[in-house]
Amino acid sequence: MAASSxxxxxxxxxxxxxxxxxxxxxxxxxxxxxxxxxxxxxxxASALPVRFAGEIPEFxxxxxxxxxxxxxxxxxxxxxxxxxxxxxxxxxxxxxxxxSKLVPERFGVEFGAGLIATELPELADAARVSTNxxxxxxxxxxxxxxxxEVIQPLWMLKYLPNMLACHVSILHDARGPNNSLTEGDAxxxxxxGEAYRILTRDQADFFxxxxxxxxxxxxxxxxQCLFEQLSRRNDAPEKACRPFDxxxxxxxxxxxxxxxxxxxxxxxRKRGARIYAEVVGxxxxxxxELQGDGLARAVRSAMNEAGIGPEEVDHxxxxxxxxxxxxxxxxxxxxxxxxxSNTPVVAVKSSIGNLGAAGGPTxxxxxxxxxxHGLAPATLNYEEPDPACPVAVTAGAPRPATRxxxxxxxxxxxxxxxxxxxxxxSSQ
Amino acid sequence: xxxxxxxxxxxxxxxxxxxxxxDAxxxxxxxxxxxxxxxxxxxxxxxxxxxxxxxxxxxxxxxxxDPVRWKYTGLNxxxxxxxxxxxxxxxxxxxxxxxxxxRNRFGVYLGCGEGIQDFHNLMSLIAxxxxxxxxxxxxxxxxxxxxxxxxxxxxxxxxxxxxPGHLAAHFGLWGPNFNCLTACAASSQAIGEAAEIxxxxxxxxxxxxxxxxxxxxxxxxGFNRLTALSTRNDPPQKASRPFDLNRDGFVLGExxxxxxxxxxxxxKRRGAVIHAELTGYGSTADAFAVTDSHxxxxxxxxxxxxxxKDAHINPSDIGYINAHGTSTKVNDRVETLAxxxxxxxxxxxxxxxSSKSMLGHLIAAAGAVELITCVEALRRGALPxxxxxxxxxxxxxxxxxxxxxxxxxxxxxxSNSFGFGGQNISLVVSRFEE
Numbered sequence: 001m002a003a004s005s006x007x008x009x010x011x012x013x014x015x016x017x018x019x020x021x022x023x024x025x026x027x028x029x030x031x032x033x034x035x036x037x038x039x040x041x042x043x044x045a046s047a048l049p050v051r052f053a054g055e056i057p058e059f060x061x062x063x064x065x066x067x068x069x070x071x072x073x074x075x076x077x078x079x080x081x082x083x084x085x086x087x088x089x090x091x092x093x094x095x096x097x098x099x100s101k102l103v104p105e106r107f108g109v110e111f112g113a114g115l116i117a118t119e120l121p122e123l124a125d126a127a128r129v130s131t132n133x134x135x136x137x138x139x140x141x142x143x144x145x146x147x148x149e150v151i152q153p154l155w156m157l158k159y160l161p162n163m164l165a166c167h168v169s170i171l172h173d174a175r176g177p178n179n180s181l182t183e184g185d186a187x188x189x190x191x192x193g194e195a196y197r198i199l200t201r202d203q204a205d206f207f208x209x210x211x212x213x214x215x216x217x218x219x220x221x222x223x224q225c226l227f228e229q230l231s232r233r234n235d236a237p238e239k240a241c242r243p244f245d246x247x248x249x250x251x252x253x254x255x256x257x258x259x260x261x262x263x264x265x266x267x268x269r270k271r272g273a274r275i276y277a278e279v280v281g282x283x284x285x286x287x288x289e290l291q292g293d294g295l296a297r298a299v300r301s302a303m304n305e306a307g308i309g310p311e312e313v314d315h316x317x318x319x320x321x322x323x324x325x326x327x328x329x330x331x332x333x334x335x336x337x338x339x340x341s342n343t344p345v346v347a348v349k350s351s352i353g354n355l356g357a358a359g360g361p362t363x364x365x366x367x368x369x370x371x372x373h374g375l376a377p378a379t380l381n382y383e384e385p386d387p388a389c390p391v392a393v394t395a396g397a398p399r400p401a402t403r404x405x406x407x408x409x410x411x412x413x414x415x416x417x418x419x420x421x422x423x424x425x426s427s428q
Numbered sequence: 429x430x431x432x433x434x435x436x437x438x439x440x441x442x443x444x445x446x447x448x449x450x451d452a453x454x455x456x457x458x459x460x461x462x463x464x465x466x467x468x469x470x471x472x473x474x475x476x477x478x479x480x481x482x483x484x485x486x487x488x489x490x491x492x493x494d495p496v497r498w499k500y501t502g503l504n505x506x507x508x509x510x511x512x513x514x515x516x517x518x519x520x521x522x523x524x525x526x527x528x529x530x531r532n533r534f535g536v537y538l539g540c541g542e543g544i545q546d547f548h549n550l551m552s553l554i555a556x557x558x559x560x561x562x563x564x565x566x567x568x569x570x571x572x573x574x575x576x577x578x579x580x581x582x583x584x585x586x587x588x589x590x591x592p593g594h595l596a597a598h599f600g601l602w603g604p605n606f607n608c609l610t611a612c613a614a615s616s617q618a619i620g621e622a623a624e625i626x627x628x629x630x631x632x633x634x635x636x637x638x639x640x641x642x643x644x645x646x647x648x649x650g651f652n653r654l655t656a657l658s659t660r661n662d663p664p665q666k667a668s669r670p671f672d673l674n675r676d677g678f679v680l681g682e683x684x685x686x687x688x689x690x691x692x693x694x695x696k697r698r699g700a701v702i703h704a705e706l707t708g709y710g711s712t713a714d715a716f717a718v719t720d721s722h723x724x725x726x727x728x729x730x731x732x733x734x735x736x737k738d739a740h741i742n743p744s745d746i747g748y749i750n751a752h753g754t755s756t757k758v759n760d761r762v763e764t765l766a767x768x769x770x771x772x773x774x775x776x777x778x779x780x781x782s783s784k785s786m787l788g789h790l791i792a793a794a795g796a797v798e799l800i801t802c803v804e805a806l807r808r809g810a811l812p813x814x815x816x817x818x819x820x821x822x823x824x825x826x827x828x829x830x831x832x833x834x835x836x837x838x839x840x841x842x843s844n845s846f847g848f849g850g851q852n853i854s855l856v857v858s859r860f861e862e
Binding site (some may be wrong): 060124160162165171173184186187190222283289 | 469470473474475476520532535536540542547548549550551552554555556557558560563564565566567568569570571572573574575577579580581583584586587588590592593594596597600601602604605606607608609610611617621624625627628630645649650651652653676711712713714715716717718719726727730734746748753787847848849850851
């Protein structure tokens with residue numbers, strides 16, 4: 001395997017999160033230890049067993065993030081897609097990217113995305129005309145003859161998971177490689193890793209890469225309540241997401257988007273870009289249903305590629321899902337790699353919840369921005385260590401970053417794992 | 429030329445509307461048979477489109493001894509399990525320990541379509557909770573009824589990442605695990621990116637391919653609203669007519685195609701049978717519109733050219749093109765244009781056929797099944813036809829291998845997949861030569 005001389009750097013960060021609609025506010029909130037988890041406002045959640053989440057109530061649409069001439073296309077985008085579009089524009093702004101200087105064929109887009117629930121009213125007329133309000137049964141002939149035609153023609157396109165990357169590519173004339181990864185909670189981080197690989201193999205010079213997700217709607221929340229282990233701490237939402245803490249009781253949902261401008265180094269230098277960090281390693285592995293060492297293998301693979309050992313890592317930016325089983329398994333895997341160096345561990349979900357496909361990139365942004373300011377973010381709600389989770393979680397205030405490397409991990413509960421290593425940029 | 433790890437195909441499996449094995453599927457294509465028939469999966473009698481190419485009489489139990497894992501999954505996941513099993517058996521890799529293969533170096537990359545929604549329950553829930561006068565859904569009603577009526581395991585299995593997770597867990601493939609859903613390009617993209625994972629050295633083997641089943645009320649509804657589907661319900665077998673003047677849209681198919689991609693030296697060391705080599709991969713975006721391809725095919729042109737460049741071959745080296753060929757007015761015209769733009773005069777000497785004329789459009793699974801078709805075409809020296817080719821379209825004037833299969837010993841084949849939303853993927857597959 002030939003070593004490539006091409007290097008990948010992070011030149012722009014776009015974040016829309018429950019603790020801030022831009023990277024600067026996001027970082028400030030983290031520094032100040034603020035939580036974005038609150039009682040749900042988007043709809044009447046009173047009938048749900050879980051009535052809080054990490055929401056972005058101030059975000060209604062991406063109108064302010066696109067040119068006037070492009071606003072019409074917003075009508076064809078679900079909330080998740082609009083979050084993606086907004087964050088992508090933020091990354092371009094943050095990176096001071098002059099689009100006229102980019103070669104479209106060398107401009108790629110990679111997004112992690114999840115299942116996007118339909119907005120229920122859009123199917124309501126069709127449903128009513130064909131169900132006679134009988135539980136559980138649609139009269140398919142009525143649906144075909146009368147229901148179908150009252151559904152708006154472009155309905156399906158509003159909810160396809162590849163539309164995050166497609167709309168972003170159209171808005172920015174990005175004609176290079178374009179992929180939409182649908183790998184649950186690992187999707188966003190894997191998308192960044194794949195973008196890094198494509199840049200390395202000289203098929204693009206610039207990427208918008210990241211993820212977006214919004215599950216804060218009745219259908220998605222019903223589904224999540226049915227099959228996920230969610231925290232039930234309705235009386236104290238801000239304290240609910242407690243990664244690695246002994247009294248954690250489940251995950252907390254959040255919504256948002258994290259998008260990075262990833263760029264080949266010489267390309268970035270030529271345009272005088274401000275460089276946050278360099279991506280130096282990526283690994284991916286599988287560990288069946290949270291048994292085994294898949295996460296450790298992904299991490300070691302990424303670190304080997306970066307040519308570093310655990311003693312050079314400032315902190316691990318964990319997945320920190322905050323369920324009993326997931327945190328235990330993660331801690332064991334991290335311990336096997338970092339235990340000897342007692343490397344600090346950070347869990348950003350404690351502040352914003354689990355953003356799904358947006359989680360990896362948004363949490364990564366915390367460390368990228370943190371290190372840019374010389375600080376490693378801290379974890380909220382870590383009050384009592386759990387002997388079953390032998391990791392050195394940084395609680396309280398952010399601490400000075402002492403080393404240049406950070407390892408970010410994401411994984412699904414089925415066992416799909418990703419690890420990304422970056423190095424803080426210092427002019428060389 | 430820089431040294432690069434070479435990728436060969438050592439196993440294949442397929443569940444399709446033309447047969448539940450690679451051989452059955454390809455034999456049927458050579459015979460020019462159509463898998464299209466009236467929809468039987470659900471009552472589609474009053475839908476604009478009432479036909480599809482179904483993988484009928486499918487029973488996972490015939491392929492996997494104890495399919496308990498898939499009990500609450502949709503057909504898409506089950507097709508993938510069956511095709512995956514076939515591919516691994518074909519490659520001699522069902523028992524990795526016996527084959528002395530490191531499972532940490534064997535990953536999975538799928539283009540996997542979404543699972544199947546609980547349509548009846550969901551629509552009923554929406555109807556009952558809708559407050560007509562206010563044009564809004566009453567959330568507490570929806571929530572209360574939904575928590576009671578939706579099925580937890582069935583809902584969990586609809587999450588997009590479950591299928592590659594099930595495959596990796598069941599077959600013990602612990603390497604890199606990825607999944608993408610770039611519409612009609614998905615499984616081609618999965619195969620191309622899986623090859624790059626091996627090339628980079630992150631794995632030595634990848635189970636790559638795709639699966640999809642959209643022949644259900646919400647799938648047909650969605651495409652009918654977009655006017656993307658043919659409404660030529662009678663006779664069903666004549667509806668899918670790529671490149672024909674009277675084509676009026678695609679016909680939905682369903683199924684799965686899976687391939688074992690393997691690094692060449694690894695394959696040789698274990699004495700694997702090599703069926704073909706994956707030699708080229710191109711990936712571009714139209715960046716034009718979510719509803720239409722670029723009218724001059726700029727994305728398709730770039731992606732075909734990129735695949736040929738990656739394979740280090742000239743257009744005239746391509747002996748067969750398996751087109752995206754959906755049978756829509758726009759795709760077939762634009763794809764023809766793109767082929768001519770890249771191939772020049774050689775376009776008129778290169779046979780082009782569309783498997784979708786017989787299989788229908790397998791959406792996320794199309795690319796994988798069509799690549800397998802290319803491998804078989806190279807191996808068996810025979811090109812499948814484009815059936816239902818009755819009236820030439822002046823804008824589509826290439827040799828589409830009309831109606832009858834043709835003997836030809838091609839050395840390289842090109843497979844195109846152009847996804848809704850503008851993602852374009854082209855793959856080149858070649859006879860293996862040292």
